[in-house]
Amino acid sequence: MSAAFEAPSVGPVDVSLGEDVAVDVAPDLSGAPTEPVLDSDDPRTSLQTRVRAALLALPGEFEFGNPISGVAATDLFNLNTLLGAGIEVEVVRTLNKLRSMWDPEEEWLGYRFERSSQSFPDVRLVRRDQGTDEIALGIELKGWWLLSKEGEPSLRFQVTPEACAPHDLVCVVPWHLSDAVAGIPQVIEPWVKSARYAAEFRDYHWEHVRNVRVASTDTTIDHPAGATPYPSKADLVVAKPRQDSGNNFGRLPRSHPLMDDFLARSKEHEVLGIAVGSWITFLRRHSDNATPTEVTDFLQRQLKSHVKKVAPGTAEELLALMARMGELLAP
CATH class of the missing domain: 1.10.110 (Hydrophobic Seed Protein)
Incomplete structure (x- = not known):
């Protein structure tokens, strides 16, 4: 089956930092990009569908070893800095544990998910064969401590769309402690989208949707030449806006309404009944x-x-x- 996806539902623009100003009108998304329709004959298309399902199954499979305790209230907002990398490592381990879900017919033997925080995407489904890496797809993964002070993921997704392979994904995994301020880290349903779509929508929002204070603001985004999927650490793949006084470019939660429904659902999630x-x-x-x-x-x-x-x-x-x-x- 080909994978066809709907554009996000239209919600109010609510941007208030840097050059952006807060408004309360529905943005014009008539020219917005949509998630790509993938080649149904490509085996990576069905693989990607199953990987998405495995990511959505994380809440029932995630385990994080020892409980966390003794964190002062004033330090709780920093938990993603302290534990974020460990959460992401555990997500990768859980994905490999769910192999029967994303590879039920054993078509991808020898492949396993590996995380490297210095590469893009930082999680890759890879097979190593005589020194050569064969990559099936990648996931740009970000953990989100639900009780963070900002109330949104700190994700900065600045890679150019050309560096995203058609089957690559971006995934935000919300997590909290079982007893809110202590306990065992637990995850809830993540946000999963095509990485290329997320990059294209980010650019569209920056150039055409957000409102700026000064009419002469340059909304142009410069993309590095020659970017390709699965770059090395030395390759230039970051897109850069010509004007960004608020340092907001790449913050997907502010590319409304891309993550609006997900953020609202996550904030309604109850921890200890609250x-x-x-x-x-x-x-x-x-x-x-x-x-x-x-x-x-x-x-x-x-x-x-x-x-x-x-x-x-x-x-x-x-x-x-x-x-x-x-x-x-x-x-």
């Missing part, structure tokens, strides 16, 4: 030099202002939980 978005608000408040008592009082006031929407018993439990969290996160 939505991720609420955890971010809670932890951000803690990191702003507030005492545990001040944080608890603030959250209790917010909850009481909405108490009519919450069952009385549930409200009492939430208030007690907030007080307990304040105690646990106290220095």
Whole structure:
């Protein structure tokens, strides 16, 4: 089967950093790129479909060894820096464990996923034969600590579309600790797209969708000449905008609406019965030099202002939980 995909649903533009300004109108996506239709006769097409399925199956298969504990509340926002590489290594290990899912007929014997943080894409399905690497496809992989202060992945995807093979993917894997501020790292459903499509949509958004403060802003993007898939470390494959005072180019979460639905779903995910978005608000408040008592009082006031929407018993439990969290996160 050929792989045909729909463009993302149209949502509001909400860009507010650097040269971009916040607006609330539906962007014009009439000329936007779409995911490529792949050659149905190419065996890598069915392979890619199965790899996508394996990535979506990660939440039920992911395991991360020892639990994490003893992290101060003010340091929690840095967990992706501390553990991100380990999460990505474990994702690769899990993909290899799921071989029966992406290679049920054993058509890709000798191939395995390998990660190299210095290459693009940083995960490749490769077979090594007498010193020659045969690459079936690649995945640009990024872990996302769900309780990060920014509320979005720190992914910077700046590679030129010409460096993305047709079957390559980009994947963002959201993760959290089982007990929110401690416990075992767990992942939830990732975001998976064609890498070439993501690069092309990023460029389209930069040049045609985002609003800029100054009408004379140059939206041109310079692409390196001669870029090809699976470059070496020395090859030039990074696209560069001529003007980017906010350093926003390549931030896929801000190429609206590319990741909007995924981000919204992820923030609705519950950890210990509380939505991720609420955890971010809670932890951000803690990191702003507030005492545990001040944080608890603030959250209790917010909850009481909405108490009519919450069952009385549930409200009492939430208030007690907030007080307990304040105690646990106290220095």
